[in-house]
Amino acid sequence: MVMKSSLSFILFLLLTFTGCNKTNNPRLSGTDTIDNLLYGEGPYYAIGFSFSTAEKVSTLKDPGPDITLENDGTLINLILQTDVGLNGFYLAGEYADASAAQQAFDNITSPNVTDWADWAFSIKPNQVWIYRSGTEHYAKFRIISTISETRNSWDYAECTFEWVYQPDGTLTFPGK
Numbered sequence: 001m002v003m004k005s006s007l008s009f010i011l012f013l014l015l016t017f018t019g020c021n022k023t024n025n026p027r028l029s030g031t032d033t034i035d036n037l038l039y040g041e042g043p044y045y046a047i048g049f050s051f052s053t054a055e056k057v058s059t060l061k062d063p064g065p066d067i068t069l070e071n072d073g074t075l076i077n078l079i080l081q082t083d084v085g086l087n088g089f090y091l092a093g094e095y096a097d098a099s100a101a102q103q104a105f106d107n108i109t110s111p112n113v114t115d116w117a118d119w120a121f122s123i124k125p126n127q128v129w130i131y132r133s134g135t136e137h138y139a140k141f142r143i144i145s146t147i148s149e150t151r152n153s154w155d156y157a158e159c160t161f162e163w164v165y166q167p168d169g170t171l172t173f174p175g176k
Contacts, residue, residue, distance in 0.1 A: 026054035029164040031144065036069045036157040051131065051139040051165040066133055067120075071148055071157035078146050078157050080120035080129075087116035090130040092140070101126035105142040105162065110172045123159060130171075139165045140173055 034056065038044045048065025050057045057065040066088075070079040082088045090113045095101035105128045113130055120129050123143050131139040141163040148157050164173055 026052070028054070028167065029162075030054060031160065031162045032056070033158060033160040034067070034069050035159075036071055037154075051163060052133065052137060052167065054165070066131065066139070069157050069159050071155040073155050077121065078123045078148055078159060080123055080159070081118070082131075082133075086132070086134060087118050088132045088134075089117045089120040090115065090132075091117070091120070092128040092130050094124070095126040095128070098126060098144070101128060101142055104128050105140065108140050108173055111140075113171065136169055137165070137167060138169075138171050138173075139163050 032049055034047065034049050036046060038046055039058075040060075043060065045058050045060045046068050047056045047058055048068035049055070050063070051066050057063075059065060059068060067080045067082055070081060071077070072079060080089065090111070092108060092111055093101075093104050095104055108128065108130075111130055113132075116132060120131075123129075123146060125143050125145050127143045129141050129143070131141065133139075141161045144160040144162055146157070146159050148155075150156065166173055
């Protein structure tokens with residue numbers, strides 16, 4: 001009987017400790033979509049994207065999203081912006097089609113960025129961008145698709161992008 005109780009206790013401890021050993025590491029790459037809708041009744045907020053947490057984040061949250069999407073009102077120019085207080089975007093290239101953009105995106109392993117911009121201005125499908133956060137962490141992302149249209153008297157914008165985040169603070173990405 002004592003042996004059976006000891007065995008049950010050891011089994012219980014083993015299950016308990018292996019259940020607590022879970023790590024909640026966010027994904028380091030993926031495909032996501034954000035838009036420029038506003039929510040709330042004051043203060044208003046938007047939902048952007050955080051590369052470091054790999055999730056959509058409210059602009060009211062601290063820390064807020066890395067990127068949010070804006071429409072300049074012309075239905076032509078979509079803008080990705082950040083509020084980190086430094087120039088955080090670099091256009092690595094624009095490509096004729098999705099296949100060429102995908103190949104360029106996959107081949108970016110150690111970009112040499114010389115000129116950072118405040119915004120990712122006039123985003124379009126088949127562009128590849130490099131993002132720098134306020135904590136000097138980097139992401140590369142490829143614009144897959146955009147929507148810019150009027151919906152219910154609102155200049156609606158939507159952007160789907162593929163991304164890879166580099167959490168170690170270097171500007172080196174894994175190659176494919």
